[in-house]
Amino acid sequence: MALCAVAVLGGAAALVSIARFAAGAPPEIRTRLGLERSVPGACTLGRLLARIDADALDRAVGDWLAGQLEPADGLRALAVDGKSLRGSRTHDPVAVHLLAAVLHGEKTVIAQRQVDSKSNEITAFRSLPPPVGAGRHRRC
Structure with missing residues (x-):
């Protein structure tokens, strides 16, 4: 959720844009977002957001x-x-x-x-x- 919020605040308007933001983020930003090991793809983000109440x-x-x-x-x-x-x-x-x-x-x-x-x-x-x-x- 934090990744999505930060990416949208940075101008991302689609799941693919959010995934690109995560992949291109500096290591310290990825660490703060809990993405040290891997970066979610657009499909994963879509499944996450679809499950949220x-x-x-x-x-x-x-x-x-x-x-x-x-x-x-x-x-x-x-x-x-x-x-x-x-x-x-x-x-x-x-x-x-x-x-x-x-x-x-x-x-x-x-x-x-x-x-x-x-x-x-x-x-x-x-x-x-x-x-x-x-x-x-x-x-x-």
Whole structure:
């Protein structure tokens, strides 16, 4: 996962690009990523990413980001909006559509959920993970 994150931050946009990034990374970077012995190929990366529970990963990242925020003295502004992900449409004619909750001041996505394409975002708001959709409060 760390390899994928670092490679994407470095401009990789496909599994082959991530594998090339790993193969061409300096030895100290490969060591820090746990790739001292071998470098995964694109097929291995694809199998890994296919097995990940995207919702659980998203909740974990959102919770971690929310935990990094300084406590607020008052209310924080929250924007909720839906977006279709560019490049997510493959054999299915419909692209992946996400509903995301973003803290304005911090510009941080604290929760998101895949929803039906161009669904009613007001009713889809309830599908966001707690605390956003359920009305519970998180330390933010």
